[in-house]
Amino acid sequence: MVLTDLCEACQRNEVNVIETSDEPNQPYKLCNSCHERLLNYSLRPIEWYNLAVVHSPHKFLLHDDFYEENGEACQPEKDTVVTKKDKAPTLRDVQHNLESLLDFSITRWFLEDDVINALKKHDHQRILNAVKSRFYGTENDEVKSRMLEIAADVLGTCASEWVRELWADYNGKFLYPLSWATASSLPAEEGLNTIFKELKWISEKELPIAAFTCLYRFRSSHILDWMESTCTTFNDHWGRLAAVCFPTWERMKSWLNKGRPLSLIALDTMENCVKGYGDIYVEQFSPKILGTDKNEVEQIVNHYYQKDSVPRVKMKVARILENKQEIFE
Numbered sequence: 001m002v003l004t005d006l007c008e009a010c011q012r013n014e015v016n017v018i019e020t021s022d023e024p025n026q027p028y029k030l031c032n033s034c035h036e037r038l039l040n041y042s043l044r045p046i047e048w049y050n051l052a053v054v055h056s057p058h059k060f061l062l063h064d065d066f067y068e069e070n071g072e073a074c075q076p077e078k079d080t081v082v083t084k085k086d087k088a089p090t091l092r093d094v095q096h097n098l099e100s101l102l103d104f105s106i107t108r109w110f111l112e113d114d115v116i117n118a119l120k121k122h123d124h125q126r127i128l129n130a131v132k133s134r135f136y137g138t139e140n141d142e143v144k145s146r147m148l149e150i151a152a153d154v155l156g157t158c159a160s161e162w163v164r165e166l167w168a169d170y171n172g173k174f175l176y177p178l179s180w181a182t183a184s185s186l187p188a189e190e191g192l193n194t195i196f197k198e199l200k201w202i203s204e205k206e207l208p209i210a211a212f213t214c215l216y217r218f219r220s221s222h223i224l225d226w227m228e229s230t231c232t233t234f235n236d237h238w239g240r241l242a243a244v245c246f247p248t249w250e251r252m253k254s255w256l257n258k259g260r261p262l263s264l265i266a267l268d269t270m271e272n273c274v275k276g277y278g279d280i281y282v283e284q285f286s287p288k289i290l291g292t293d294k295n296e297v298e299q300i301v302n303h304y305y306q307k308d309s310v311p312r313v314k315m316k317v318a319r320i321l322e323n324k325q326e327i328f329e
């Protein structure tokens with residue numbers, strides 16, 4: 001086929017060189033001059049862009065240490081003439097053409113709102129077909145992962161059958177983006193039970209961050225039930241996860257009563273409802289503790305402090321009482 005014989009970067013000259021990349025199954029296929037520019041971090045913007053569409057910008061030689069997001073080389077080891085026609089396309093240039101827009105989405109470090117909103121203007125069934133065809137048509141894990149992110153942030157329930165198929169063939173890869181796609185496409189209970197099963201394979205050390213990353217988008221009380229049977233040690237991520245699930249005051253009281261680690265997680269959960277304390281993921285949900293009898297908060301948390309008078313608890317109790325209005329509803 002003629003097409004596959006063209007240099008992946010300039011898309012004009014014939015391929016002369018196969019250069020290994022960080023993805024063993026996916027080498028760069030380049031003409032001599034693009035090959036030289038790749039190794040000298042001196043690609044023209046459109047050449048960088050064309051390579052990033054196929055290989056993603058996460059590859060070492062295409063990395064953001066060497067190129068801006070518009071493909072301009074920031075530390076070229078060789079001077080290269082760059083004219084107007086060598087510019088990489090912008091979102092404005094590609095937004096009306098679905099395939100070009102998907103190309104563009106792959107060249108971004110993160111899938112951000114501007115690209116998500118541009119994608120949402122296209123027919124969802126067409127996006128789904130295009131996303132699946134790219135997912136199965138590449139060896140590149142970052143590209144596959146970006147297609148799952150698009151399913152999560154753009155397609156919603158339109159992707160539910162595909163997400164079920166992916167879980168049916170699940171081989172341990174893409175747990176995070178597949179979990180995000182699950183949160184937006186499957187009924188919560190079905191999605192959560194599937195992910196809880198996979199989390200059983202995660203080591204105790206990795207579990208808190210993995211659980212937060214997989215589950216934060218569900219914001220469901222089933223997660224709090226699961227945490228009660230799962231949390232064996234304290235970790236900051238448990239309080240972040242519980243906060244975004246909007247627990248009730250009754251639940252917080254019962255965790256304080258159960259003692260460590262759940263009591264410490266309860267204090268963290270309440271503290272995570274204070275703006276400026278949590279991180280961006282937690283803050284975007286403006287978490288609250290619901291159904292609170294505000295008259296008893298002070299007495300209950302102070303009572304806990306008497307049983308567990310360590311500096312950490314003292315500090316948390318003080319912060320919770322100072323910010324009662326913001327935390328409790």
Ligand SMILES: [Zn+2]
Pocket residue numbers: 007008009010011012013030031032033034035
């Ligand atoms: Zn070339």
